[in-house]
Amino acid sequence: MTDDLVLAELRALRDRVPHLRGGLVATCDGFLVAADLPEGVEPDHVAALTATELSLSNRFADIVCEGDFQEVVIRCTGGHLAIYACGPRAALALLTGPEALIGHLHLEARPTALAIAGAMAAATPA
Known part of the structure; x- marks a missing residue:
């Protein structure tokens, strides 16, 4: 269920930010949570680099x-490439x-x- 919520957040963000090509959420261990990336960008590879x-x-x-x-x-x-903390993990x-206007992205x-x-x-x- 969380993956669907995260994917919906990624897609909504792309709709709101001009020139946003895509994004993903990864855990600190490099595991992919959800991705909305352009064609040809490997989600697992980007998740590992993000971690x-x-x-x-x-x-x-x-x-x-x-x-x-x-x-x-x-x-x-x-x-x-902008990386934002999503909590500690x-x-x-x-x-x-x-x-892209980085101020608007932020x-x-x-x-x-x-x-x-x-x-x-x-x-x-818990």
């Missing part, structure tokens, strides 16, 4: 920033085209990441 970036970013946040990781943006000539990874993606974190926490047995 690696999440681990590295968590380490930086802990040691350098003395706080919890929230987000990171990687800017490339072909677009952007998962991440939302979003792919955009180069013309305004839409931050609440989506919180909603996904809440859905995943509610689905996790």
Whole structure:
């Protein structure tokens, strides 16, 4: 059930953000929760890379920033990859085209990441 909710959040986000090519949610262990990615982008591969970036970013946040990781943006000539924490155990990874407005992406993606974190926490047995 959570996977369907997460997928619905991903699709709604893509509808709201111009030049958002797709995204996925992965656990900190690299397992794919849900994906809405463009053709030719391998979801399991991106999930594993997202978990690696999440681990590295968590380490930086802990040691350098003395706080919890929230987000990171990687800017490339072909677009952007933005990764947002979805609670302590998962991440939302979003792919955009180069013309995407990152400020708008943040305004839409931050609440989506919180909603996904809440859905995943509610689905996790105590």
